[in-house]
Amino acid sequence: xxxxxxxxxxxxxxxxxxxxxxxxxxxxxxxxxxxxxxxxxxxxxxxxxxxxxxxxxxxxxxxxxxxxxxxxxxxxxxxxxxxxxxxxxxxxxxxxxxxxxxxxxxxxxxxxxxxxxxxxxxxxxxxxxxxxxxxxxxxxxxxxxxxxxxxxxxxxxxxxxxxxxxxxxxxxxxxxxxxxxxxxxxxxxxxxxxxxxxxxxxxxxxxxxxxxxxxxxxxxxxxxxxxxxxxxxxxxxxxxxxxxxxxxxxxxxxxxxxxxxxxxxxxxxxxxxxxxxxxxxxxxxxxxxxxxxxxxxxxxxxxxxxxxxxxxxxxxxxxxxxxxxxxxxxxxxxxxxxxxxxxxxxxxxxxxxxxxxxxxxxxxxxx
Amino acid sequence: xxxxxxxxxxxxxxxxxxxxxxxxxxxxxxxxxxxxxxxxxxxxxxxxxxxxxxxxxxxxxxxxxxxxxxxxxxxxxxxxxxxxxxxxxxxxxxxxxxxxxxxxxxxxxxxxxxxxxxxxxxxxxxxxxxxxxxxxxxxxxxxxxxxx
Numbered sequence: 001x002x003x004x005x006x007x008x009x010x011x012x013x014x015x016x017x018x019x020x021x022x023x024x025x026x027x028x029x030x031x032x033x034x035x036x037x038x039x040x041x042x043x044x045x046x047x048x049x050x051x052x053x054x055x056x057x058x059x060x061x062x063x064x065x066x067x068x069x070x071x072x073x074x075x076x077x078x079x080x081x082x083x084x085x086x087x088x089x090x091x092x093x094x095x096x097x098x099x100x101x102x103x104x105x106x107x108x109x110x111x112x113x114x115x116x117x118x119x120x121x122x123x124x125x126x127x128x129x130x131x132x133x134x135x136x137x138x139x140x141x142x143x144x145x146x147x148x149x150x151x152x153x154x155x156x157x158x159x160x161x162x163x164x165x166x167x168x169x170x171x172x173x174x175x176x177x178x179x180x181x182x183x184x185x186x187x188x189x190x191x192x193x194x195x196x197x198x199x200x201x202x203x204x205x206x207x208x209x210x211x212x213x214x215x216x217x218x219x220x221x222x223x224x225x226x227x228x229x230x231x232x233x234x235x236x237x238x239x240x241x242x243x244x245x246x247x248x249x250x251x252x253x254x255x256x257x258x259x260x261x262x263x264x265x266x267x268x269x270x271x272x273x274x275x276x277x278x279x280x281x282x283x284x285x286x287x288x289x290x291x292x293x294x295x296x297x298x299x300x301x302x303x304x305x306x307x308x309x310x311x312x313x314x315x316x317x318x319x320x321x322x323x324x325x326x327x328x329x330x331x332x333x334x335x336x337x338x339x340x341x342x343x344x345x346x347x348x349x350x351x352x353x354x355x356x357x358x359x360x361x362x363x364x365x366x367x
Numbered sequence: 368x369x370x371x372x373x374x375x376x377x378x379x380x381x382x383x384x385x386x387x388x389x390x391x392x393x394x395x396x397x398x399x400x401x402x403x404x405x406x407x408x409x410x411x412x413x414x415x416x417x418x419x420x421x422x423x424x425x426x427x428x429x430x431x432x433x434x435x436x437x438x439x440x441x442x443x444x445x446x447x448x449x450x451x452x453x454x455x456x457x458x459x460x461x462x463x464x465x466x467x468x469x470x471x472x473x474x475x476x477x478x479x480x481x482x483x484x485x486x487x488x489x490x491x492x493x494x495x496x497x498x499x500x501x502x503x504x505x506x507x508x509x510x511x512x513x514x515x
Contacts, residue, residue: 052434052437052439053432053434053439054413054414054416054432054434054439077439078437078439079414079434079435079436079437079438079439079440080437081437104408104506104507104508105408105410106408106409106410106435106436106438107410107436110436110437110438133436133437134436134437146437147437147438147439148437148438148439149438149439149440150438150439150440150441151440151441152443254416284459284460285413285459285460285461285462287413314411314413316462316514319514
């Protein structure tokens with residue numbers, strides 16, 4: 001297969017604002033044919049919060065905490081969930097031509113790019129793999145979240161790889177289910193998320209990580225990413241867009257109240273142990289946004305919990321039992337005195353205060 | 368009419384990649400939606416947002432954005448227009464785009480240079496049917512509609 005010529009950019013440390021302005025500029029330039037296929041690496045020096053393009057700041061971020069601690073909040077151009085970033089987060093991005101990937105389905109594109117990133121991480125000695133829909137994990141624990149955006153024939157896909165993980169600060173910055181159980185939330189977060197430092201015992205250098213990722217992307221995409229710099233056109237575009245990106249009109253363009261995404265918590269006792277459920281629901285769409293299960297129950301493999309949580313994300317409340325039953329129907333599992341029915345009941349009990357037909361009715365909140 | 372399970376409606380107008388459909392209303396407004404091809408490629412659509420009514424959107428600037436599976440993307444626009452309204456039902460439940468792509472319209476717009484000129488850059492009828500089928504076959508797209 002013929003190899004393509006691409007460009008590698010190592011941009012070093014960026015502020016959240018410059019990061020988003022860069023994304024916008026490069027995507028526009030790629031779409032207009034002013035930029036080649038590009039692999040970009042970046043870092044963050046200080047704490048920041050980044051929401052996905054369609055997310056509401058108040059529903060995702062602890063705004064008062066961020067204001068009080070001088071933590072900037074920004075809106076990405078890419079989809080996906082809210083991110084806490086600091087100097088432990090290493091960013092990779094790909095700007096590519098959609099058609100050249102030979103896959104119309106965006107889910108397939110995400111799978112391909114996540115799989116390649118996982119291959120790169122395996123070169124560093126960690127058994128990373130792709131977890132549907134958009135994560136890279138190691139033994140059931142997430143190490144890299146991803147998201148993308150497309151415009152015409154151009155796409156941007158990015159990953160946020162954890163070199164290190166400040167769990168306490170992340171819980172302060174993001175709105176996460178189980179937040180009220182602070183000590184348990186810290187344990188639960190550590191069970192779900194890992195970092196290269198945690199896995200390797202030492203934090204690898206940005207260069208070691210970027211080189212490993214670059215080799216994997218280069219092999220898989222049949223592209224030589226030669227070191228380069230931002231063109232004058234890209235720099236000019238970035239400067240033009242920076243003012244807009246810095247404005248509240250951009251950052252707060254979607255800001256629905258947090259009362260529309262209630263967090264519910266439930267305790268369910270059964271022969272198999274105590275099953276603690278924490279979830280947040282989108283009252284407008286009647287879908288589960290996030291769900292966490294913790295407790296003293298036994299399941300094997302342990303990663304079942306993370307996989308079940310991932311399978312229930314964005315599922316309609318009315319379909320949650322069906323989704324749990326479908327999940328267990330396809331998942332080989334050993335459980336001690338615990339059944340799929342226990343998970344169904346634990347979730348339904350937690351949802352009971354607000355469940356009603358296909359829509360969630362939250363008292364005092366217009367659905 | 369279908370190709371690879373992808374529904375096609377010959378009375379509508381389409382862009383050349385069959386990403387959007389456009390319908391002319393009696394009052395001269397144009398209604399825009401996603402094709403079956405588009406909603407299939409996107410997967411489960413979780414967010415939809417339409418620009419504010421009164422916003423002018425030149426050709427090339429999207430009238431709306433959607434998000435599915437962590438991918439954000441535009442609903443592209445091929446003529447100069449002003450947004451009149453977004454479909455509240457779709458904004459509240461974007462999954463409707465996956466269920467009934469030709470009923471769940473996204474936005475109503477007013478073409479700045481009139482509907483005739485706007486529709487002149489689109490394809491319809493038999494020519495559109497052929498192009499639509501070609502796109503399905505070329506990219507091996509097999510459509511599925513329904514709640515996700």
